[in-house]
Amino acid sequence: MPVPSIQPFAVRSRQLCLAVGMTAAALLVSGRPAAAQAPAPQPPGAKTAPAPAPTAKPAPAPAAPAAPPAAAAPPAQTTPSKPAVEAAPQAVPGFWDPRRRPERPDLSRLTVIRFLTETDYPPFNFTGPDGNPAGFNVDLARALCDEIKVTCTIQMRRFETLVDALATNRGDAIIASMAVTPQLRARVDFTDPYYRAPARFVSRRDNVLPEIRPEYLEGKKVGVIGGTSHEAYLKAMFTDAEIHAYPDNDALRAALRRGEVDFIFGDAISLAFWVNGTDSAECCAFSGGPFVESRYFGEGVGIAVRKGNDLLRQSLNWALFRIWEKGRFTDLWLRYFSISPF
Structure with missing residues (x-):
């Protein structure tokens, strides 16, 4: 992945572990902006995926305790209990409008789809115990081929070689958590987004805010990885906060655990794994909702095809849409991401 002056909306890492969790139900929602528009930074890069996560299977964060019941006999004076904040249901990214059903293309013209993906980027792409490609993107590719009823191959390559491999006809489509950016649109065509990585704040558990606005963080210390789109967003939108830049996720999260900062801000997918994993020692929790300003955090993640390959793009x-409509996308998402970043 090329490293731009302002990194993409989700910072790349080789440490993110596989999260396998089963959840009974899911709420299909799309992310929405949590703050007003702001001047755009330099364009983000071409890769999107989460940053480091714990080495153990993450567990759901405990729900907030319920408010105590009212006393049986009213005392002389009582102080009303503060209502508990209900835990948000698991949310699955969805970009499909049931009222806008895509027209079925002529699938008989497709005989094989050669997918290209990355070599080592769990839980999205990794080599399974049997030596074959595995991960969320790989399983999604196989589901797409099953829906189209076409033979499917999946080749793993280094991320920085994927676009060139597509351009030289060594594959037909890239499914590798690749961000849709203006720069890449000049070289490839993209399908509709199939997920996005929003940004969120994390605080210590004794300082959780149900909502975050710029005025709420006036004078507060907010940590962020320096040189990223997350830092650019904070500087543009949270001008009264005291922003502290850190070199990497380890330093950033350690600062929050030690109380050096009041909040940290970053990629919500990687933060979800950390918050609910052993590395955080249950210190922290999300504060406020997701931020999805596309000029800072990207347009979403799509499947790339060669320029002008409309048949394949429309078929995908x-x-x-069909996989989402049948609930298979939700099942797949919950299998890998039992903790919601939304």
Whole structure:
């Protein structure tokens, strides 16, 4: 992945572990901006995926305790209990409108789809115990081929070689958590987004805010990784906060655990794994909702095809909609991401 002056909306890492969790139900929602528009920074890079996560299977964060019941006999004076904040249900990213069903293309013209993906980027892409490609993107590719009823191959390559491999006809489509950016649109065509990585704040558990606005963080110390789009967003939108830049996720999260900062701000997918994993020691929790300003955090993640390959792009869009409509996308998402970043 090329490293731009302002990194993409989700910072790349090789430490993110596989999170396998089963959840009974899911709420299909799309992310929404949590703050007003702001001047755009330099364009983000071409890769999107989460940053480091714990080495153990993450567990859901405990729900807030319920408010105590009212006393049986009213005392002389009582102080009303503060209502508990209900835990948000698991949310699955969805970019499909049921009222806008894609037209079914002529699938008979497709005989094989050669998918290209990354070599080592769990839980999205990794080599399974049997030596074959595995991960969320790999399973999604196989589901798409099953829906289209076409033979499917999956080749793993280094991320920085994927676009060139596509351009030289060594593959037909890239499914590798690749961000949709203006720079890449000049070289490839993209399907509709199939997920995005929002940004969120994390605080210590004794300082959780149900909502975050710029005025709420006036004078507060907020940590962020320096040189990222997350830092650019804070500087543009949270001008009264005291922003502290850190070199990497380890330093950033350690600062929050030690109380050096009041909040940290970063990629919500990686933070979800950390908050609910053993590395955080249950110190912290999300504060406020997701931030999805596309000029800072990208337009979403799509499947790349060669410029002008409309048949394949439209076929994949049709298959993505069908998988979502049948609930297979939700099942797949919950299998890998039992903790919601939204």
